[in-house]
Amino acid sequence: MTKILTIVSGKGGVGKTTTTINLAMALNSYGKSVAIVDANLTTPNIGIYLGVHSVPVSIHDVLQNKNKLLDAMYQHPSGVKVIPGDIGFSSLDEINLEALDDALLDLEGVMDYVLIDGAAGLGEEAAKAISVCDGVIVVTNPEMPAVTDALKAVNLVGELRKPVTGVVINRFKRDGLDMEVNEIEKILEFPVVGAVEEDSKIRESMVKRNAVFEIHPKTEASRNYKRLAARLLDVEYNDRNEKVADLMEIFKKLFKDIKDYGKK
Ligand SMILES: Nc1ncnc2c1ncn2[C@@H]1O[C@H](COP(=O)(O)OP(=O)(O)O)[C@@H](O)[C@H]1O
Ligand SMILES: [Mg+2]
Numbered sequence: 001m002t003k004i005l006t007i008v009s010g011k012g013g014v015g016k017t018t019t020t021i022n023l024a025m026a027l028n029s030y031g032k033s034v035a036i037v038d039a040n041l042t043t044p045n046i047g048i049y050l051g052v053h054s055v056p057v058s059i060h061d062v063l064q065n066k067n068k069l070l071d072a073m074y075q076h077p078s079g080v081k082v083i084p085g086d087i088g089f090s091s092l093d094e095i096n097l098e099a100l101d102d103a104l105l106d107l108e109g110v111m112d113y114v115l116i117d118g119a120a121g122l123g124e125e126a127a128k129a130i131s132v133c134d135g136v137i138v139v140t141n142p143e144m145p146a147v148t149d150a151l152k153a154v155n156l157v158g159e160l161r162k163p164v165t166g167v168v169i170n171r172f173k174r175d176g177l178d179m180e181v182n183e184i185e186k187i188l189e190f191p192v193v194g195a196v197e198e199d200s201k202i203r204e205s206m207v208k209r210n211a212v213f214e215i216h217p218k219t220e221a222s223r224n225y226k227r228l229a230a231r232l233l234d235v236e237y238n239d240r241n242e243k244v245a246d247l248m249e250i251f252k253k254l255f256k257d258i259k260d261y262g263k264k
Pocket of ligand 2: 017018040045117
């Protein structure tokens, strides 16, 4: 069965798109088929983040009833499928938000997971993205303004009678100024299921038009995404096993280099 998760925040710029992309790749690394849908229709940027821009068919065409959703689906080298928006699109008046429900039926039974990158704020775009999902992931920064807005998002999810799968804290810094996990859980009344630290490699990846999980899989932020995916899949994530596997890889490469050198 296909599980649709919508990523929302309340406050803009806290890391919804970053979470959507990297969580998709982390789920994919566990063998799950995953599609990302850009439902940030006014300001879509999944395509920009993943280098899938200037596509012939986008989600906007689908919501104008010009194409089927599968026509707007592109394959990222990671294996994750991407349904981007048209960055040149200007007005919501030109599309039919309601068409999203039927469009998503194309992915039913085709994908294990569909991750929907929601719009900032709590307007009709965000509400639509929430209304079509099976669970919501609320992203926040560990700061009071972001958590206050996340609470508004949680309330909207409740009004739409959808379940909150969990909260993801993004950009924690360990500088003594972050809000505590239990403080955030107390305010939002939902469990924190993942936490991703501030990592400059995330911005570097964005500049390189790819996900940190893809180009820096060993960085701590990528491990944070893998932990989050493991939690959602209810499988064990073992930090030591991951590190032992990394060491094995390093040794394998070293032996291969030595062997190749010997042949010269
Ligand atoms: N954990 C992080 N560490 C460093 N930079 C981050 C992190 N998460 C997101 N960013 C950066 O913050 C900016 C906003 O992130 P984005 O995912 O676009 O937020 P949103 O989709 O909520 O608007 C981007 O420049 C992104 O690269
Ligand atoms: Mg975004």
